[in-house]
Amino acid sequence: MTRTGLSDTIAAIATAPGSAGVGIVRVSGPRALDVADGVFRGRRRPSRTPGGRFLFGTLVAGDGEVLDEGLCLIFREGRSYTGEDVAEVQTHGSPAVLARVLARALELGARLARPGEFTLRAYLAGRLDLAQAEAVLGLVEAHTDAARRQAALGLSGALGTRVARIGAHLTRTLAALQAMLDYPEEGVPEEDREQPLAAARDELRALVGTARAGQVATRGARLALIGRPNAGKSSLLNALVGYERSIVTPIPGTTRDYLEAGLELAGVPVTLVDTAGIRDTADEVEAAGVRQALTLAGGADLVIALEDGSAPRETLPVTLPPDARVIRVRTKADLPPAWTDDSALAVSAVTGEGLSALRDAVNTALLGDTSRSEAWLTTERQADAARRALDHVEAAATLPDDLASYELEEALRCLSELTGRDVQEDVVDAVFMNFCVGK
Numbered sequence: 001m002t003r004t005g006l007s008d009t010i011a012a013i014a015t016a017p018g019s020a021g022v023g024i025v026r027v028s029g030p031r032a033l034d035v036a037d038g039v040f041r042g043r044r045r046p047s048r049t050p051g052g053r054f055l056f057g058t059l060v061a062g063d064g065e066v067l068d069e070g071l072c073l074i075f076r077e078g079r080s081y082t083g084e085d086v087a088e089v090q091t092h093g094s095p096a097v098l099a100r101v102l103a104r105a106l107e108l109g110a111r112l113a114r115p116g117e118f119t120l121r122a123y124l125a126g127r128l129d130l131a132q133a134e135a136v137l138g139l140v141e142a143h144t145d146a147a148r149r150q151a152a153l154g155l156s157g158a159l160g161t162r163v164a165r166i167g168a169h170l171t172r173t174l175a176a177l178q179a180m181l182d183y184p185e186e187g188v189p190e191e192d193r194e195q196p197l198a199a200a201r202d203e204l205r206a207l208v209g210t211a212r213a214g215q216v217a218t219r220g221a222r223l224a225l226i227g228r229p230n231a232g233k234s235s236l237l238n239a240l241v242g243y244e245r246s247i248v249t250p251i252p253g254t255t256r257d258y259l260e261a262g263l264e265l266a267g268v269p270v271t272l273v274d275t276a277g278i279r280d281t282a283d284e285v286e287a288a289g290v291r292q293a294l295t296l297a298g299g300a301d302l303v304i305a306l307e308d309g310s311a312p313r314e315t316l317p318v319t320l321p322p323d324a325r326v327i328r329v330r331t332k333a334d335l336p337p338a339w340t341d342d343s344a345l346a347v348s349a350v351t352g353e354g355l356s357a358l359r360d361a362v363n364t365a366l367l368g369d370t371s372r373s374e375a376w377l378t379t380e381r382q383a384d385a386a387r388r389a390l391d392h393v394e395a396a397a398t399l400p401d402d403l404a405s406y407e408l409e410e411a412l413r414c415l416s417e418l419t420g421r422d423v424q425e426d427v428v429d430a431v432f433m434n435f436c437v438g439k
């Protein structure tokens with residue numbers, strides 16, 4: 001479906017809807033410069049202008065009415081974002097102007113671009129690999145610096161480089177195995193096959209280990225605040241977001257329905273979820289809130305388990321997720337402690353004590369010790385391909401040479417899928433489905 005009409009000339013508004021300083025209509029394809037000739041009037045015709053130039057002039061409707069003044073940028077085939085002839089008409093950023101310029105381009109024979117079609121064309125022209133195309137989408141959607149950094153790394157091809165390094169280890173191992181099968185009497189030194197295989201395995205494990213951080217950085221994370229009534233959950237949420245989002249009273253059982261608040265923690269978009277205090281209760285409404293709290297804890301990326309530090313300790317009547325997904329907090333640290341526990345962070349919502357240590361702990365729990373300068377796996381598609389590659393590599397280590405070769409070839413296939421050199425059309429289509437029109 002995405003693959004029909006790829007030699008058409010396409011047009012779309014490339015800037016966000018609404019008023020802005022400047023707005024852009026982008027046209028790409030074999031007739032892009034003819035379309036530009038029809039809508040743009042300047043000292044030269046776009047079709048007579050070399051690539052890499054821009055012209056100043058007016059934008060005109062079919063009946064000659066001047067729509068706006070603006071610029072026309074000219075890119076020639078082979079030296080443009082899509083690889084095709086491209087004309088960009090840059091107007092004042094008015095939705096009314098942009099709508100008329102686009103309408104004129106369609107009148108002149110362009111068709112409306114499908115979502116992601118400019119970037120799809122760049123991919124099909126070999127100007128971007130699939131991981132880079134995903135990074136373009138990630139950049140467009142990046143609302144935090146952590147998301148932007150990973151997308152920019154992906155776009156630069158850093159993920160592709162990391163994957164290629166693993167592929168090179170696998171190819172070396174395969175060559176050694178092949179030599180052993182072809183010339184068994186000659187023998188191949190142990191280090192020629194064991195070492196590259198171990199290197200590939202270690203690097204793949206590290207790469208797979210970045211998937212959680214990569215998805216958290218791009219998609220954000222949900223953090224559930226869990227504890228007994230009066231533990232200080234709502235107060236902590238308010239302290240973290242910096243305003244009175246949730247009702248706080250000295251009465252246990254204040255929060256019944258859950259509520260959410262968004263904030264940015266260490267560059268990661270975080271949704272904090274305040275929940276009802278967990279206890280056995282005969283109150284039907286409160287009991288429903290308690291059940292909801294347990295469900296929310298189960299679905300969260302990270303649970304913050306709060307215990308009142310100013311009162312005798314009572315264990316939480318719930319099974320928490322594994323340690324990596326829980327941060328324990330002793331609340332009300334401004335009051336004399338009724339108990340202490342080294343595994344619980346002391347925090348006061350009143351004085352702010354411990355809040356920055358809590359932010360650090362959240363950051364570590366979400367992003368781990370993954371190096372920030374290396375490219376991460378940022379989509380589930382990438383993570384899935386890397387995990388399958390790792391499975392094959394781990395299988396290869398335990399198998400006789402001929403079967404190991406097969407596993408390594410499969411692993412290489414998964415890696416090339418990751419960067420998009422060997423992917424099914426429907427996988428490519430699924431990636432571009434998420435794009436907006438104009439990208």
Ligand SMILES: Nc1nc2c(c(=O)[nH]1)N(C=O)[C@@H](CNc1ccc(C(=O)N[C@@H](CCC(=O)O)C(=O)O)cc1)CN2
Nearest residue numbers: 014024026052073075078079080081082088127136439
């Ligand atoms: N106005 C505008 N800004 C934009 C884009 C765009 O298309 N238009 N981009 C789009 O998303 C991004 C920039 N990406 C681009 C990537 C390659 C080329 C390009 O024309 N490359 C040619 C020529 C290089 C050169 O002259 O040195 C090439 O690689 O051959 C243009 C934009 C972000 N900013």
Ligand SMILES: Nc1nc2c(ncn2[C@@H]2O[C@H](COP(=O)(O)OP(=O)(O)OP(=O)(O)O)[C@@H](O)[C@H]2O)c(=O)[nH]1
Nearest residue numbers: 229230231232233234235250253254255277332349
């Ligand atoms: N001194 C002190 N009091 C606190 C602190 N945090 C919460 N409190 C008090 O503890 C009581 C309960 O606080 P909440 O934040 O409503 O507790 P909660 O866990 O949301 O309670 P429920 O919604 O009932 O489950 C209130 O009287 C708060 O003022 C703190 O850090 N220091």
Ligand SMILES: [Mg+2]
Nearest residue numbers: 233234254255
């Ligand atoms: Mg509350």
